[in-house]
Amino acid sequence: MKKVLAYLYKDKVFVVALIFAIGSMFFIAPSLDYLDYINYKVLIIMFTLMLAVAGIYETHFFDFVATKLVLHFRSIKWIGLVIIIVTFFLGMLLTNDAVLLTLVPFTIFITKHTKKEKYAVMIIILQTIAANMGSALTPMGDPQNIYLYAFYDIPFKDFLMTTAVVTLSGFFLVTVTAIIKIPHQACELNIVAPTVNWKRFALYMLIMANALLSVLRVLPETYTILITMILAMIYGRHLFKRVDYTLLLTFTSFFIFTGNLGQITWIKDSISHLLDSRLSVFFTGLITSQFISNVPAAVLLSTFTDRAYWQPLLQGVNIGAMGTIIGSLASLITFKYVMREYRSEAKTYLKSYTIISIIFIAIISTLTLLITI
Numbered sequence: 001m002k003k004v005l006a007y008l009y010k011d012k013v014f015v016v017a018l019i020f021a022i023g024s025m026f027f028i029a030p031s032l033d034y035l036d037y038i039n040y041k042v043l044i045i046m047f048t049l050m051l052a053v054a055g056i057y058e059t060h061f062f063d064f065v066a067t068k069l070v071l072h073f074r075s076i077k078w079i080g081l082v083i084i085i086v087t088f089f090l091g092m093l094l095t096n097d098a099v100l101l102t103l104v105p106f107t108i109f110i111t112k113h114t115k116k117e118k119y120a121v122m123i124i125i126l127q128t129i130a131a132n133m134g135s136a137l138t139p140m141g142d143p144q145n146i147y148l149y150a151f152y153d154i155p156f157k158d159f160l161m162t163t164a165v166v167t168l169s170g171f172f173l174v175t176v177t178a179i180i181k182i183p184h185q186a187c188e189l190n191i192v193a194p195t196v197n198w199k200r201f202a203l204y205m206l207i208m209a210n211a212l213l214s215v216l217r218v219l220p221e222t223y224t225i226l227i228t229m230i231l232a233m234i235y236g237r238h239l240f241k242r243v244d245y246t247l248l249l250t251f252t253s254f255f256i257f258t259g260n261l262g263q264i265t266w267i268k269d270s271i272s273h274l275l276d277s278r279l280s281v282f283f284t285g286l287i288t289s290q291f292i293s294n295v296p297a298a299v300l301l302s303t304f305t306d307r308a309y310w311q312p313l314l315q316g317v318n319i320g321a322m323g324t325i326i327g328s329l330a331s332l333i334t335f336k337y338v339m340r341e342y343r344s345e346a347k348t349y350l351k352s353y354t355i356i357s358i359i360f361i362a363i364i365s366t367l368t369l370l371i372t373i
Helices: 002-010 012-024 040-058 061-070 076-093 096-113 117-135 143-151 156-181 198-215 221-235 237-242 245-263 265-274 278-292 294-302 307-319 329-341 343-372
Strands: none
Touching (some): 040 061, 040 198, 040 237, 117 156, 117 343, 143 156, 143 245, 156 343, 198 221, 221 237, 278 307
16 A cells, blocks of 8 residues: 555546546546547557657667767857757657656766766756757657647647747757857766667667657558557567556546536536637646646647637647646656755756746747737
């Protein structure tokens, strides 16, 4: 029981989603209709991506890329900037939490190795924002993007055109801030790039490609899960332990909760009436993300948001990744590292992260609204 309680305490978002799902069952009795609430394509794509990323993580590919790039520099300013930029671009191809799980420990190691730990917190703050803004560009970069892309059946090109303003402005702001906030101080790196198991890397990239083909709607999700299971069972059965099943259950719980809410006419009509313009949808997505995180915000609001307003909802929840520390699940990952390695700097981290995020939100939201709404 202690282990179960500790597990639930660690995954509070799942607990909240489960409570909401169970609570909604008192208004809409459980039935086979519940099966129609669940977006199986989203769960299959996320499951496949988790397997692929877990495998790629094991090959030390992320560390290899980051190490090879930073070895060319002899200043903490440029080393920090390179780490932030690598985080940004890898976030486009892989989920932002997977990138941070690898590169935040890399940042901690590099700053300790060069005796520049006093700049670690700022680099990690900008890394977190870079991961969220980079991953905002593509459907596979964020769980909420995977969900909204499938839910509204958004054309791939239209998706990229919608999120490009968020990602490009985010890249500019993160880069400029890094150049300003991280000083030019000489340091020496005496490290060796880790060895990559290239055969395994190629195999896991096949699983990744399998997921991407499903995202691009080239391959039906039934084929995707079949291919994934065959490859994983033969070459990587241990990877099943690395899948974040709690996140999949969190999505399933929110599917049931929002599905039941959608069956209650007066609730659906009331909320839909509030989400009847591009501005209201944008700001509701942005603000809601600050309180319940952008993944559940996307699932919840999409239930009541007309397809005509998918663009402001997509932009709102992605910009909403910044702000409070719970705006994005990925942001909580980096905060856990800060609490473990730099507990005395936790208040400074939260204060700096919040101030920088608010400034970024104001600038990116203004640009987004001027350009697309």
